[in-house]
Amino acid sequence: MDLENLRYKTIKEVSEWIEAGQICPEELTHFYLEKISSDPKSKDVFTEVLKNSALDSAKESKKRAKRGMRKGILDGIPISVKDLADIAGHLTRGGSSLTDTKKAKKNAVFVEKLYSEGVIILGKTHMTELAFSGLGLNPATATPPNPLNEKLVSGGSSSGSAVSVSRNYCLASIGSDTGGSVRIPAAWNNLVGLKTTHNIIDLTGVLKLCPSFDTLGPICKSVEDSHFLFDAMTNANFQKPTKLKPENFKFLVIKNMFFENIDNDINNSFNIAIEKIIQSGATVEYKNLSEIDSAFEISKTVFPAEAYGIWHHEIEKNPEKMFVPIRERFRSGRDIAACDYIFSLHKLLELRMSFLKKVDGFDAILAPTSPIKPPSITQLLDDHDFFTEKNLLALRNTRIANSLNLCALTLPTKTDFSGLMLMGRPNSEVELMSIGLSIEKIK
Known part of the structure; x- marks a missing residue:
């Protein structure tokens, strides 16, 4: 062998x-x-x-x-x-x-x-x-x-x-x-x-x-x-995912934000995957949802606030040991007031409930995993502004699932670096993987 x-x-x-x-x-x-x-x-x-x-x-x-x-x-x-x-x-x-x-x-x-x-x-x-x-x-x-x-x-x-x-x-x-x-x-x-x-x-x-x-x-x-x-x-003995018939699926593509500043090859790859999914018999609808933009804005407060809160003692003892753009991303949470953090976190919980109501009836939400291809190592090292720009853009689409506490699955497509992301309700991993099994080979 x-x-x-x-x-x-x-x-x-x-x-x-x-x-x-x-x-x-x-x-x-x-x-x-x-x-x-x-x-x-x-x-x-x-x-x-x-x-x-x-x-x-x-x-x-x-x-x-x-x-x-x-x-x-x-x-x-x-x-x-x-x-x-x-x-x-x-x-x-x-x-x-x-x-x-x-x-x-x-x-x-x-x-x-x-x-x-x-x-x-x-x-x-x-x-x-x-x-x-x-x-x-x-x-x-x-x-x-x-x-x-x-x-x-x-x-x-x-x-x-x-x-x-x-x-x-x-x-x-x-x-x-x-x-x-x-x-x-x-x-x-x-x-x-x-x-x-x-x-x-x-x-x-x-x-x-x-x-x-x-x-x-x-x-x-x-x-x-x-x-x-x-x-x-x-160790929860979840039911095993089962390959389902694509014609029974109803998917949602959220138009706002996920496609801004997207690489042409990744956009084309996503559209080809969606077309194949539709040809398999699934239904795909397109909508704008305000909760997406709101959750993304709130994440700019809660993520750095928590990250700096966890690591600030170690960072400030030896700040020179850190790569500057990452250190400064941590420090962006330094001046966020506790009241702003708590308000934002509660607002996010409200958005999660509102979002789930609006996507009720859909089996999964589809989006490009990342809107960009991987950047050059050399350019990221040489240009800290470039690093910060590409880092935030790379994380933009995926961070929505974390903010809204969704489970999510990325599948490779026919184009290198281009993932197809499926997002599902909290604790619906088995259902999401069942969908993934069904479209894994057709997209």
Whole structure:
């Protein structure tokens, strides 16, 4: 078996090989570890490779497979984890030199759940500084170059997570998404990314950014794979997504804001995807909704206020250690009054209820994941104003789902860097993934 073909294989396919005895978890893990160690570019993807624990996990998984006692579909599957999650005995860096240098005493709750399913964690991945950028650039630690064009960024903040999958270092990765940090790198690496509803996955043991909006989610190669990981991290025994008939779907495209300053190729790719969805029998309606613009404006207050509130002590102790545009984005929350923050947060809760009433009857909202392609690494480093402009634009579309507490899924299209985003009601991940399964191959 040519293991290089794993690049094109999903978790389900590899798990079936393990079940049939065609490959063992130990062989699989050795392959990935060798691939990582032999590729100089991997140092810009992984902050740390967990070789010993990965091999130990693989040996145990191999024993279970031989006895016909696998824990489930994820048993023996190698993945990576974004370096903002605690793994016992290892540092949690958060893409920054400001973080605590003490090793974690125990695993993050979601990490423990993955281990309990037999998942093999190969390593922790690089990310943007304290997760507060959607571009994937990090001069403070490392910038994972985009495998599709290494002169470009890979999207953030879960940059290393996406690149670890697209460079075939592992089968999937777990990232975080506060404003788009799973979906943007997934889209810019032609992958699937799931943004989950706030608090549906336990965040204990995960570095905070904006506690009212932080979420975890998988980056992988298929909608089905995203469900396997989502199910493992929640342990809630959700119903499995089911492929549905597209002619039963009713979708909404919200016209305002999502298409402003959009790249022509991305706009064309979105329109082609919508046309194919319509041809499959689905209904698509177009509307303007004022809640979108209002939520976006409010996010300019609540996100920086929470981020600076969480990190201001560390930032102001050593401000010179931070990349200037990210430091100043944090500091934009410094002068936001508590009364303005609380008012904005309550206003956002009202908008969420109003929005859900207006989209009642639609199965999902469709939008381009990001309106732009990944910018040049060099230009972002050289021009801080350019960085700020592109960062806010990259995050604009995705941040709406976080602001309104929607779950969201990005699917790759036929055009590189161009994701199709589906947004659904809070806690409707299974329904959203069922829709994703149905349109995954037709868009």
